[in-house]
Amino acid sequence: SQTIHQWPATLVQPVGSPLSLECTVEGTSNPNLYWYRQAAGRGLQLLFYSVGIGQISSEVPQNLSASRPQDRQFILSSKKLLLSDSGFYLCAWIYDGNEQFFGPGTRLTVL
Amino acid sequence: AQTVTQSQPEMSVQEAETVTLSCTYDTSENNYYLFWYKQPPSRQMILVIRQEAYKQQNATENRFSVNFQKAAKSFSLKISDSQLGDTAMYFCAFMIPLVRGGGADGLTFGKGTHLIIQP
Numbered sequence A: 001s002q003t004i005h006q007w008p009a010t011l012v013q014p015v016g017s018p019l020s021l022e023c024t025v026e027g028t029s030n031p032n033l034y035w036y037r038q039a040a041g042r043g044l045q046l047l048f049y050s051v052g053i054g055q056i057s058s059e060v061p062q063n064l065s066a067s068r069p070q071d072r073q074f075i076l077s078s079k080k081l082l083l084s085d086s087g088f089y090l091c092a093w094i095y096d097g098n099e100q101f102f103g104p105g106t107r108l109t110v111l
Numbered sequence B: 001a002q003t004v005t006q007s008q009p010e011m012s013v014q015e016a017e018t019v020t021l022s023c024t025y026d027t028s029e030n031n032y033y034l035f036w037y038k039q040p041p042s043r044q045m046i047l048v049i050r051q052e053a054y055k056q057q058n059a060t061e062n063r064f065s066v067n068f069q070k071a072a073k074s075f076s077l078k079i080s081d082s083q084l085g086d087t088a089m090y091f092c093a094f095m096i097p098l099v100r101g102g103g104a105d106g107l108t109f110g111k112g113t114h115l116i117i118q119p
Helices: none
Strands: A003-007 A010-013 A019-026 A033-038 A044-052 A055-058 A064-070 A073-078 A087-094 A100-102 A106-110 B003-005 B010-014 B019-021 B024-026 B033-039 B046-052 B064-069 B074-079 B088-095 B113-118
Touching: A003 A087, A010 A019, A019 A033, A019 A087, A019 A106, A033 A073, A044 A064, A044 A073, A055 A064, A073 A087, B003 B088, B010 B019, B019 B113, B024 B074, B033 B064, B033 B074, B046 B064, B046 B074, B074 B088
Parallel strands: A010 A106, B010 B113
Antiparallel strands: A003 A019, A019 A073, A033 A044, A033 A087, A044 A055, A064 A073, A087 A100, A087 A106, B003 B024, B019 B074, B033 B046, B033 B088, B064 B074, B088 B113
8 A cells, every 4th residue: 555754753943954854655656746835724835746756846936945866755855944934744645546645744843 | 726715714513413614616627626635633634535526426425425516616525423533624625637737736725624523
């Protein structure tokens, strides 16, 4: 069966520090992968989308970037975090039935 | 661009009651998918139910059912015999099918309804 992992689960970082969040999917090949952000009390906002290795589409201009170095690995990064980057980050992959399945998420607090 | 609107920020009902969560959306597309996701305090996003726009029959999953009104662009979720474990944020979401390039847009979410089931 397919599973999706995210780590770390929780992260507290100072303003201006770098960021690296990792997402991996098991049990499938060539998945479409997504990064979403959920700010406090709000819905989910699509950040990045990838259809394959090295292929990244950005939905929202920001100081974040994404990379897909391997088929089932999706990484969210930043060189310098801002206070506004705080939130809950969710990785998702899409299933054949057009259903998106989400990872457990990473709670990021920028101080 | 598509928009999804959930007009009820919070709802509270007694255990075993039936509750209906509202969702409206706006799109010029004719073929699309609609979803309800549940986000409990753990914050894991869990798919509750899915509706394909070309299907007239409303989707059902055990105690969960939808009332899909395509012309009105309405997609409400009914929870029957509500349980304490149903307490969560509920998000309505929209997506264009992958075969029509919908993958690039991902899911468009509403802002959510916080449902509280009282014992």
